Amino acid sequence: MGECGVPPQVQLFLRACEQGDCETARRLLGLPGGGTTTTTADPAVPSSSCGTEEAAEPRGEASAPPATTTAAAAGAAVAVDCTDEAGNTGLQFAAAGGHEQLVRFLLRKGASVQSTNHYGWSPLMQAARFGHLSVAHILLENGADLNAQNKLGASVLTMASRGGHVSMVKLLLESGAFVDNYDHFSTSVLNSSRDDLPDITPLMAAAQHGHEAVVHLLLDWGADCNYTVKTMGWSPLMLAAVSGKVSLAQQLMEKGANPDHLNVLHKTPFEISVGFKHKDMKDYLESLTTIRPQADTEKRQPDVFHALKLGNFQLVKEIIDEDPSQVNITNVDGASPLMIAAVTGQLPLVQLLVEKNADIDKQDNVHGWTALMQATYHGNKDVVKYLLNQGADVNLRAKNGYTAFDLIMLLNDPDTELVRLLASACMQVDKDKNKLNNRSSLPCSRSRQSLNVPMLPDDKGETAYLYVLWRNCSSSSSILLLWYLVDPRRRKDDVGRKLKLW
Known part of the structure; x- marks a missing residue:
């Protein structure tokens, strides 16, 4: 048995698939045509030819395979859908690497086109994420689920949009992908069972990463420019404000985006652009926004959640000093002040709340997330480090079964x-x-x-x-x-x- 329960032969097979080495993959599957090579070529350079079905797999007694291949087939052959510790199959690796011939070969040998790893990624998602158009064509021709979602609720189209792959996005839309992760002509929402996970639409992913051509294409296909993430209240225009590209905001505004939309922290796209110091975006959104930041006069009736939204350290301190019970009160979603501070990444506020005896491992009522999970998901490293030093429980699980470490591993680009x-x-x-x-x-x-x-x-x-x-x-x-x-x-x-x- 190999490392952590994965047999050595399986490890070799998956590595061959990752490198596009058809010859080694064939040999490890115990098939003819994958015998031991006698050349002195650089072993780091993978073989890229899988050959044809007839040429590589001769039939009949007159064309028996080499003895080395027969031995491999008899005693060391691996299953075509064998997986590593994370549930990744050879087809997953081949699709992610864009190895077209190997993908065709594995599918001919019975590889499951619908296989998913432990995080819900399918071979088509892998191809879409990295823009491998020919591989996506092959997988779709073999029945790949066009509207599958991973365990964070991201669809195949979302993967392609996040990568800025215009041709891939066009292919998926023309093949029937749901532009907003749900069928606009059906009452059943595709991601209705994912209420406990943050979700993001293809338009949001494209806007956040500044892919103007993809945003234009998605809007032409009817993407909802005012769709909001249920848990955080973010809209495509807010994510465009993060990117700082005014042309993106202009496209969204032309399609009816709401500049006065507020997220859960009562911030407008304009305020977000101010926070990210995007001057051109700020100047553009300022004239379109009618809702202005709340004035300090609202301190007359202080509320700890409102004070946190303002980011006012002194006001938060005064409120808790006057009424210590507010340090662990919850809002309508069951979130505590510490969770809100962890989302915003304001370390001084987090430190203040912990010093005032905030429950560091408290979980919200809706999703079961802790302050550590929120800080992890939002990439607030200083807050994560502080909470860990204060003894935050890394083994606590949210209602979906994930820990804080699981969340960071589910992200596309983990820090x-x-x-x-x-x-x-x-x-x-x-x-x-x-x-x-x-x-x-x-x-x-x-x-x-x-x-x-x-x-x-x-x-x-x-x-x-x-x-x-x-x-x-x-x-x-x-x-x-x-x-x-x-x-x-x-x-x-x-x-x-x-x-x-x-």
């Missing part, structure tokens, strides 16, 4: 420093548990480590990151992320090209 912080905390918890149970802190002994997975020095504490990341990432990509975390000198782009299944 490496946040991963490091949470991984370290998780590892410490595991060490403490293992001490109580008198067993080693590592799940696999050093003698059973795969030869393909280099072990890092224990004295640097780097095996802790290996252990936690290995449990949550694909077998071939986790070690690359680990190298980047412990050696910031590595080029992020080089590592990022390999981390395709995030």
Whole structure:
């Protein structure tokens, strides 16, 4: 058995699929045509030819396969839909890498086009995220679910829109993708079962990342320019304000976007542009916005949630000093003041609330999220670090079953420093548990480590990151992320090209 329960042959097969090595993949599946190569070519360069069905798989006794291939088929063949620890199949890796011939080959051999990893990503999502148009065509021809969503509620079209792949977005729309993640002509909403997860539409993803051509295309197809995220109240115009691109805001306004819409923090797109210091966006939205920031006169009837929305440290302190019970009161969604402060990322307010005996592990009534989860999801590293230092429970699970670490691993582009912080905390918890149970802190002994997975020095504490990341990432990509975390000198782009299944 290989690293953490994944057999070595499976690891080799998945790595071959990631690299587009058809010959090795065929051999490990125990099929003819994938015999041992005798060339002295660079082994790092994968074979890219899967050949034709007839040429690669001769039939009859006159064309028996080599002995090495027969042995592989008899004793070491892997299943075409075998997975790593994160549930990724060979087809997932091949689709993410854009390996068209290998994708065709795996589908011919019975690979499931609907397979999803533990985070809900399908092969089509992988192809869409990285703009592999020909691979998407193949998967759609083989019945891939066009409107599937991952466990964060993001659809295939959302993946393509986030990446700014105009041709991919056009293909998906013309093939019948729901432009807003639900069928406009049906009463049943596609993501109605995902009320406990933050959701984002393709238009929001494109607006947030400044993809003007994609925004234009989605609006032409009838995307709702006033759709809002239920949990946070953000609209496409607000996300355009974050990007700072005035042309995006203009497109949305032409389609009827509401400049006076308020999010859960009572902020308009104009106020958001001010906060991000986008002068041109601020100047554009200011003349369109009729709702102005609330005046200080509202302090006459102070409320801790209103004070938090204002970001007024002194007012929050005065309110809690006068009525200490307000530190743990909840709003209509069951959120506490500490959770609101964690969302906004205002560390001084978070510190004040904790010092005033805020319940650091309190969970809201709607989703079961804690302040640590909110800070993690919104990328507020200083708040995450502080809450962890104050003993926030990293093992608490939301109503959907996810911990704070699970949330960071579900994001498309997880922040490496946040991963490091949470991984370290998780590892410490595991060490403490293992001490109580008198067993080693590592799940696999050093003698059973795969030869393909280099072990890092224990004295640097780097095996802790290996252990936690290995449990949550694909077998071939986790070690690359680990190298980047412990050696910031590595080029992020080089590592990022390999981390395709995030």
